[in-house]
Amino acid sequence: MAKNKNTDVPINGLYDEEGKIFTEDAEGTPEGTEAEVVEEETEVSLSQEELYALCRESVCPECDVHKEAEGIRLRALADAENLKKRLLRENEEMKKYAGESVLADLLPVLDNLDLALAHTGGLDDACKNFVIGVDMTRKIFLDAVKGHGLEAVQAAVGAEFDPEVHEAVGTVDQSELGDNQIAQVVQGGYILKGRLLRPAKVMVNKA
Incomplete structure (x- = not known):
């Protein structure tokens, strides 16, 4: 009489497709597989001016973009100072010749x-x-x-x-x-x- 072969199956074990035994880890994820993490992509929308501003803050001082931005800034400051002086001069002249x-x-x-x-x-x-x-x-x-x-x-x-x-x-x-x-x-x-x-x-x- 042929003897029946008893196959021992681990209580906490499973067989994979190749018949190998693997155990579950503490989190319930079978060993031998990788957990796939899907990150949601966050879409960022910036205006052209904001992009230029970020570029000017990030580029090096020798970059042409930085030089151009610095030139624009200096011209804006000069124009603002000239406008301030002109308004003060006109205000003083108006007071002087009010009568x-x-x-x-x-x-x-x-x-x-x-x-x-x-x-x-x-x-x-x-x-x-x-x-x-x-x-x-x-x-x-x-x-x-x-x-x-x-x-x-x-x-x-x-x-x-x-x-x-x-x-x-x-x-x-x-x-x-x-x-x-x-x-x-x-x-x-x-x-x-x-x-x-x-x-x-x-x-x-x-x-």
Whole structure:
């Protein structure tokens, strides 16, 4: 009688396809196999500007991209500084000449006072006090506008004509005056804080 062969099967064991016995590890994964780990891919979306920024931060100083980025940065800083200086300068100039339009509107008052004083010749004694009052009013008014930086342009008969502050409205021929000298002041001129507000209108002698 043939003997039956008893095949011992380990209690905790398994056979693989080749009939070899392998055991399970502590985590329940059969030995001899590799655990496959699948990592989820994370999709990152960056704008073109962000990519350039990352590139500029990562490249070496000698890279052309770095040099270009540094040049752009320096130009931006220079432009910002120039803009700041220009705005400050414009702000200061605006404050300095804030009353220019008001003072320009007051100039006809001075013109009329000057005109009144220019025609005081031959008046009787009864009008002298009136003339003195007009002259005092003119001086007070001129002192008031001087407090705001307004000054009269120097223009007198016999003075040299200066095209920077004088405006020639005509010419005359007077032998007692030299060439290019002022023969008559038609209208006074004024300067506001170093800037010409209105030139003095004069007649110029041409010998």
